Protein backbone atom coordinates (compact mmCIF):
# COMPACT_ATOMS: atom_id res chain seq x y z
CA UNK A 635 0.00 0.00 0.00
CA UNK A 636 1.44 3.44 -0.86
CA UNK A 637 2.24 5.70 2.09
CA UNK A 638 -0.32 8.36 2.85
CA UNK A 639 0.90 11.73 1.66
CA UNK A 640 -0.73 15.04 2.17
CA UNK A 641 -1.52 17.32 -0.72
CA UNK A 642 0.81 19.91 0.81
CA UNK A 643 3.79 17.60 0.50
CA UNK A 644 2.93 16.70 -3.06
CA UNK A 645 2.55 20.34 -4.01
CA UNK A 646 5.73 21.37 -2.21
CA UNK A 647 7.66 18.79 -4.20
CA UNK A 648 6.36 20.39 -7.39
CA UNK A 649 9.15 22.52 -8.67
CA UNK A 650 8.24 25.42 -10.98
CA UNK A 651 10.09 23.89 -13.93
CA UNK A 652 8.15 20.62 -13.65
CA UNK A 653 5.17 19.86 -15.76
CA UNK A 654 2.25 21.06 -13.68
CA UNK A 655 -0.15 18.60 -15.31
CA UNK A 656 1.88 15.74 -13.86
CA UNK A 657 1.64 17.18 -10.35
CA UNK A 658 -2.08 17.72 -10.65
CA UNK A 659 -2.42 14.15 -11.79
CA UNK A 660 -0.42 12.90 -8.82
CA UNK A 661 -2.34 15.08 -6.40
CA UNK A 662 -5.58 13.81 -7.86
CA UNK A 663 -4.40 10.23 -7.36
CA UNK A 664 -3.55 10.92 -3.72
CA UNK A 665 -6.86 12.65 -3.15
CA UNK A 666 -8.66 9.66 -4.60
CA UNK A 667 -6.67 7.38 -2.32
CA UNK A 668 -7.38 9.56 0.70
CA UNK A 669 -11.09 9.62 0.04
CA UNK A 670 -11.03 5.82 -0.21
CA UNK A 671 -9.30 5.46 3.17
CA UNK A 672 -11.65 8.02 4.68
CA UNK A 673 -14.59 5.97 3.44
CA UNK A 674 -13.07 2.81 4.92
CA UNK A 675 -12.47 4.44 8.27
CA UNK A 676 -15.98 5.81 8.45
CA UNK A 677 -17.32 2.24 8.17
CA UNK A 678 -15.64 1.39 11.47
CA UNK A 679 -12.49 -0.33 10.23
CA UNK A 680 -9.43 -0.01 12.39
CA UNK A 681 -5.91 1.13 11.57
CA UNK A 682 -3.06 -1.33 11.49
CA UNK A 683 -0.85 -1.11 14.61
CA UNK A 684 2.25 -1.20 12.44
CA UNK A 685 1.62 1.17 9.60
CA UNK A 686 -1.46 3.08 10.66
CA UNK A 687 -3.09 1.98 7.39
CA UNK A 688 -6.52 0.42 7.26
CA UNK A 689 -6.37 -3.35 7.51
CA UNK A 690 -8.39 -3.95 4.35
CA UNK A 691 -6.25 -6.07 2.05
CA UNK A 692 -8.49 -6.14 -0.99
CA UNK A 693 -11.33 -4.00 -2.27
CA UNK A 694 -13.81 -6.64 -1.04
CA UNK A 695 -12.32 -6.69 2.45
CA UNK A 696 -11.25 -10.31 1.87
CA UNK A 697 -7.71 -11.66 2.17
CA UNK A 698 -5.91 -12.21 -1.16
CA UNK A 699 -6.82 -15.38 -3.08
CA UNK A 700 -10.27 -15.38 -1.48
CA UNK A 701 -13.18 -15.08 -3.89
CA UNK A 702 -16.32 -13.04 -3.60
CA UNK A 703 -18.72 -15.94 -2.95
CA UNK A 704 -21.36 -16.77 -0.33
CA UNK A 705 -19.01 -18.59 2.09
CA UNK A 706 -15.55 -17.25 1.17
CA UNK A 707 -13.65 -18.79 4.10
CA UNK A 708 -15.24 -22.24 3.74
CA UNK A 709 -14.65 -22.26 -0.03
CA UNK A 710 -11.03 -21.12 0.40
CA UNK A 711 -10.45 -23.93 2.93
CA UNK A 712 -11.98 -26.49 0.52
CA UNK A 713 -9.58 -25.32 -2.20
CA UNK A 714 -6.63 -25.70 0.18
CA UNK A 715 -7.85 -29.17 1.18
CA UNK A 716 -8.22 -30.54 -2.35
CA UNK A 717 -4.47 -30.10 -2.96
CA UNK A 718 -5.01 -28.99 -6.59
CA UNK A 719 -4.53 -25.31 -5.76
CA UNK A 720 -0.91 -25.34 -4.61
CA UNK A 721 -0.12 -22.21 -6.61
CA UNK A 722 -2.98 -20.35 -4.92
CA UNK A 723 -1.71 -21.42 -1.47
CA UNK A 724 1.81 -20.33 -2.40
CA UNK A 725 0.71 -16.92 -3.66
CA UNK A 726 -1.36 -16.41 -0.53
CA UNK A 727 1.53 -17.24 1.80
CA UNK A 728 4.03 -15.19 -0.21
CA UNK A 729 1.73 -12.17 -0.15
CA UNK A 730 1.77 -12.05 3.64
CA UNK A 731 5.41 -13.02 4.00
CA UNK A 732 6.32 -9.75 2.27
CA UNK A 733 5.01 -7.88 5.33
CA UNK A 734 7.09 -10.05 7.67
CA UNK A 735 10.18 -9.18 5.63
CA UNK A 736 9.52 -5.44 5.70
CA UNK A 737 12.04 -4.71 8.44
CA UNK A 738 15.34 -6.19 7.24
CA UNK A 739 17.54 -7.84 9.86
CA UNK A 740 20.63 -9.95 9.09
CA UNK A 741 18.49 -13.05 9.77
CA UNK A 742 15.69 -11.93 7.45
CA UNK A 743 18.22 -11.06 4.71
CA UNK A 744 19.81 -14.50 5.05
CA UNK A 745 16.38 -16.17 4.71
CA UNK A 746 15.49 -14.01 1.71
CA UNK A 747 18.78 -14.97 0.00
CA UNK A 748 18.09 -18.68 0.59
CA UNK A 749 14.51 -18.42 -0.70
CA UNK A 750 15.68 -16.55 -3.81
CA UNK A 751 18.41 -19.14 -4.38
CA UNK A 752 16.05 -22.09 -4.05
CA UNK A 753 12.40 -21.22 -4.86
CA UNK A 754 11.37 -24.86 -4.23
CA UNK A 755 12.20 -24.34 -0.53
CA UNK A 756 8.97 -22.43 -0.11
CA UNK A 757 7.06 -25.62 -0.92
CA UNK A 758 7.69 -26.58 2.74
CA UNK A 759 5.28 -23.82 3.78
CA UNK A 760 2.73 -24.86 1.13
CA UNK A 761 2.96 -28.52 2.24
CA UNK A 762 2.64 -27.44 5.88
CA UNK A 763 -0.54 -25.49 5.19
CA UNK A 764 -2.21 -28.20 3.08
CA UNK A 765 -1.30 -31.18 5.29
CA UNK A 766 -2.22 -29.39 8.53
CA UNK A 767 -5.51 -28.18 7.07
CA UNK A 768 -6.30 -31.81 6.18
CA UNK A 769 -5.32 -33.03 9.63
CA UNK A 770 -7.55 -30.44 11.31
CA UNK A 771 -10.48 -31.08 8.95
CA UNK A 772 -10.18 -34.86 9.51
CA UNK A 773 -10.07 -34.46 13.29
CA UNK A 774 -13.10 -32.19 13.20
CA UNK A 775 -15.15 -34.41 10.87
CA UNK A 776 -14.16 -37.65 12.65
CA UNK A 777 -15.22 -36.22 16.03
CA UNK A 778 -18.84 -36.51 14.81
CA UNK A 779 -18.47 -40.10 13.57
CA UNK A 780 -19.46 -43.19 15.55
CA UNK A 781 -16.44 -44.94 17.10
CA UNK A 782 -17.98 -48.36 16.49
CA UNK A 783 -19.92 -48.05 13.22
CA UNK A 784 -17.87 -46.38 10.50
CA UNK A 785 -20.88 -45.44 8.38
CA UNK A 786 -22.66 -43.51 11.14
CA UNK A 787 -22.03 -39.75 11.16
CA UNK A 788 -23.65 -37.17 13.41
CA UNK A 789 -22.18 -33.70 12.69
CA UNK A 790 -24.02 -32.18 15.66
CA UNK A 791 -21.74 -34.24 17.94
CA UNK A 792 -18.55 -32.71 16.50
CA UNK A 793 -16.25 -31.18 19.09
CA UNK A 794 -12.63 -30.08 19.49
CA UNK A 795 -12.14 -31.66 22.90
CA UNK A 796 -12.19 -35.45 22.32
CA UNK A 797 -8.89 -37.20 21.65
CA UNK A 798 -9.79 -39.52 18.77
CA UNK A 799 -8.41 -43.04 18.32
CA UNK A 800 -5.01 -42.93 16.62
CA UNK A 801 -4.46 -39.22 17.45
CA UNK A 802 -1.94 -37.92 19.93
CA UNK A 803 -4.00 -34.92 21.03
CA UNK A 804 -7.31 -33.15 20.63
CA UNK A 805 -8.02 -30.66 17.84
CA UNK A 806 -8.18 -27.87 20.42
CA UNK A 807 -4.68 -28.68 21.67
CA UNK A 808 -3.36 -28.86 18.10
CA UNK A 809 -4.74 -25.39 17.33
CA UNK A 810 -3.44 -24.00 20.63
CA UNK A 811 0.03 -25.38 19.95
CA UNK A 812 0.25 -24.24 16.34
CA UNK A 813 -1.40 -20.85 16.69
CA UNK A 814 -3.31 -19.61 19.71
CA UNK A 815 -0.51 -19.83 22.31
CA UNK A 816 1.71 -17.50 20.33
CA UNK A 817 -0.89 -15.53 18.41
CA UNK A 818 -0.93 -11.92 19.53
CA UNK A 819 -4.03 -9.82 19.68
CA UNK A 820 -3.74 -6.07 19.47
CA UNK A 821 -5.69 -3.16 20.68
CA UNK A 822 -6.42 -1.06 17.64
CA UNK A 823 -7.66 2.42 17.13
CA UNK A 824 -10.29 3.77 14.81
CA UNK A 825 -10.08 7.19 13.24
CA UNK A 826 -12.21 8.69 15.99
CA UNK A 827 -9.90 7.29 18.70
CA UNK A 828 -12.24 4.55 19.89
CA UNK A 829 -10.51 1.20 20.38
CA UNK A 830 -11.11 -2.47 19.84
CA UNK A 831 -9.22 -5.75 20.24
CA UNK A 832 -8.27 -7.34 16.94
CA UNK A 833 -6.15 -10.33 16.05
CA UNK A 834 -3.43 -10.03 13.47
CA UNK A 835 -2.54 -12.33 10.64
CA UNK A 836 -0.04 -15.05 11.54
CA UNK A 837 3.58 -13.88 11.43
CA UNK A 838 6.59 -15.81 10.20
CA UNK A 839 8.78 -16.76 13.13
CA UNK A 840 12.14 -18.24 12.09
CA UNK A 841 13.65 -17.74 15.57
CA UNK A 842 12.06 -20.73 17.24
CA UNK A 843 13.36 -23.25 14.67
CA UNK A 844 16.89 -24.32 13.82
CA UNK A 845 16.13 -25.22 10.26
CA UNK A 846 14.47 -22.91 7.74
CA UNK A 847 12.51 -25.88 6.30
CA UNK A 848 10.94 -26.52 9.73
CA UNK A 849 10.18 -22.83 10.25
CA UNK A 850 8.42 -22.66 6.86
CA UNK A 851 6.46 -25.86 7.57
CA UNK A 852 5.37 -24.46 10.97
CA UNK A 853 4.40 -21.20 9.26
CA UNK A 854 2.09 -23.13 6.88
CA UNK A 855 0.59 -24.99 9.85
CA UNK A 856 0.00 -21.69 11.64
CA UNK A 857 -1.93 -20.34 8.65
CA UNK A 858 -3.99 -23.54 8.44
CA UNK A 859 -4.83 -23.22 12.15
CA UNK A 860 -5.66 -19.53 11.65
CA UNK A 861 -8.25 -20.22 8.95
CA UNK A 862 -9.57 -23.50 10.35
CA UNK A 863 -10.13 -21.98 13.80
CA UNK A 864 -11.95 -19.16 11.97
CA UNK A 865 -14.20 -21.76 10.33
CA UNK A 866 -14.85 -23.44 13.69
CA UNK A 867 -15.95 -20.08 15.05
CA UNK A 868 -18.33 -19.48 12.11
CA UNK A 869 -21.89 -20.67 11.38
CA UNK A 870 -20.50 -22.98 8.66
CA UNK A 871 -18.40 -25.29 10.85
CA UNK A 872 -20.80 -28.21 10.39
CA UNK A 873 -21.23 -27.70 6.65
CA UNK A 874 -17.86 -29.24 5.83
CA UNK A 875 -17.77 -32.98 5.21
CA UNK A 876 -15.66 -35.75 3.68
CA UNK A 877 -16.74 -38.50 1.31
CA UNK A 878 -16.39 -41.98 2.85
CA UNK A 879 -15.64 -43.43 -0.58
CA UNK A 880 -13.27 -41.09 -2.47
CA UNK A 881 -12.19 -39.07 0.63
CA UNK A 882 -12.86 -35.75 -1.13
CA UNK A 883 -13.84 -32.80 1.05
CA UNK A 884 -17.04 -30.95 0.23
CA UNK A 885 -19.62 -28.68 1.84
CA UNK A 886 -23.34 -29.05 2.29
CA UNK A 887 -25.56 -26.03 1.72
CA UNK A 888 -26.97 -26.57 5.20
CA UNK A 889 -25.62 -28.34 8.26
CA UNK A 890 -27.01 -31.87 8.60
CA UNK A 891 -29.03 -32.12 11.78
CA UNK A 892 -29.96 -35.79 11.43
CA UNK A 893 -27.73 -38.76 12.03
CA UNK A 894 -26.39 -40.24 8.77
CA UNK A 895 -26.52 -44.03 9.07
CA UNK A 896 -25.36 -45.31 5.69
CA UNK A 897 -22.18 -43.34 5.06
CA UNK A 898 -21.43 -39.84 3.79
CA UNK A 899 -20.86 -39.46 0.06
CA UNK A 900 -19.97 -36.61 -2.27
CA UNK A 901 -22.36 -35.94 -5.14
CA UNK A 902 -20.52 -38.20 -7.63
CA UNK A 903 -20.17 -41.13 -5.22
CA UNK A 904 -23.74 -40.71 -3.94
CA UNK A 905 -25.03 -41.54 -7.44
CA UNK A 906 -22.80 -44.61 -7.65
CA UNK A 907 -23.73 -45.80 -4.18
CA UNK A 908 -27.47 -45.41 -4.82
CA UNK A 909 -27.09 -47.56 -7.98
CA UNK A 910 -25.19 -50.13 -5.90
CA UNK A 911 -27.79 -50.01 -3.13
CA UNK A 912 -30.62 -50.57 -5.68
CA UNK A 913 -28.71 -53.48 -7.23
CA UNK A 914 -28.03 -54.97 -3.81
CA UNK A 915 -31.66 -54.90 -2.70
CA UNK A 916 -32.81 -56.29 -6.11
CA UNK A 917 -30.40 -59.20 -5.76
CA UNK A 918 -31.56 -59.90 -2.22
CA UNK A 919 -35.20 -60.08 -3.41
CA UNK A 920 -34.29 -62.46 -6.25
CA UNK A 921 -32.39 -64.66 -3.78
CA UNK A 922 -35.48 -64.87 -1.59
CA UNK A 923 -37.64 -65.80 -4.59
CA UNK A 924 -35.22 -68.61 -5.55
CA UNK A 925 -35.07 -69.99 -2.00
CA UNK A 926 -38.87 -69.94 -1.68
CA UNK A 927 -39.21 -71.76 -5.00
CA UNK A 928 -36.85 -74.49 -3.82
CA UNK A 929 -38.72 -74.65 -0.51
CA UNK A 930 -42.05 -75.13 -2.32
CA UNK A 931 -40.62 -77.81 -4.62
CA UNK A 932 -39.16 -79.74 -1.69
CA UNK A 933 -42.59 -80.05 -0.09
CA UNK A 934 -45.00 -80.21 -3.05
CA UNK A 935 -44.97 -81.35 -6.62
CA UNK A 936 -44.55 -78.94 -9.51
CA UNK A 937 -43.20 -75.38 -9.66
CA UNK A 938 -44.35 -72.78 -7.14
CA UNK A 939 -47.14 -70.49 -8.37
CA UNK A 940 -45.84 -66.96 -9.14
CA UNK A 941 -48.45 -65.37 -6.81
CA UNK A 942 -47.15 -67.42 -3.89
CA UNK A 943 -43.48 -66.52 -4.59
CA UNK A 944 -44.38 -62.81 -4.88
CA UNK A 945 -46.23 -63.03 -1.56
CA UNK A 946 -43.19 -64.52 0.21
CA UNK A 947 -40.89 -61.83 -1.23
CA UNK A 948 -43.32 -59.11 -0.16
CA UNK A 949 -43.46 -60.52 3.36
CA UNK A 950 -39.68 -60.57 3.71
CA UNK A 951 -38.80 -57.25 2.00
CA UNK A 952 -41.88 -55.10 2.51
CA UNK A 953 -42.48 -54.83 -1.23
CA UNK A 954 -45.78 -54.99 -3.14
CA UNK A 955 -44.97 -57.22 -6.11
CA UNK A 956 -47.53 -59.27 -8.04
CA UNK A 957 -47.13 -62.34 -10.23
CA UNK A 958 -45.81 -60.11 -13.01
CA UNK A 959 -42.62 -59.35 -11.10
CA UNK A 960 -41.95 -63.10 -10.81
CA UNK A 961 -42.59 -63.81 -14.50
CA UNK A 962 -40.47 -60.81 -15.54
CA UNK A 963 -37.56 -62.04 -13.41
CA UNK A 964 -38.14 -65.75 -13.95
CA UNK A 965 -34.91 -66.28 -15.86
CA UNK A 966 -32.82 -64.73 -13.08
CA UNK A 967 -34.73 -66.64 -10.39
CA UNK A 968 -34.16 -69.94 -12.20
CA UNK A 969 -30.44 -69.13 -12.54
CA UNK A 970 -30.28 -68.72 -8.78
CA UNK A 971 -32.30 -71.90 -8.18
CA UNK A 972 -29.79 -73.81 -10.29
CA UNK A 973 -26.86 -72.24 -8.53
CA UNK A 974 -28.31 -73.15 -5.13
CA UNK A 975 -28.93 -76.76 -6.26
CA UNK A 976 -25.33 -76.96 -7.52
CA UNK A 977 -24.03 -75.52 -4.26
CA UNK A 978 -25.86 -78.25 -2.33
CA UNK A 979 -24.28 -80.80 -4.66
Ligand SMILES: [Zn+2]
Nearest residue numbers: 877880900903
Ligand atom coordinates in the same frame (compact mmCIF):
# COMPACT_ATOMS: atom_id res chain seq x y z
ZN1 LIG B 1 -16.80 -39.30 -3.27
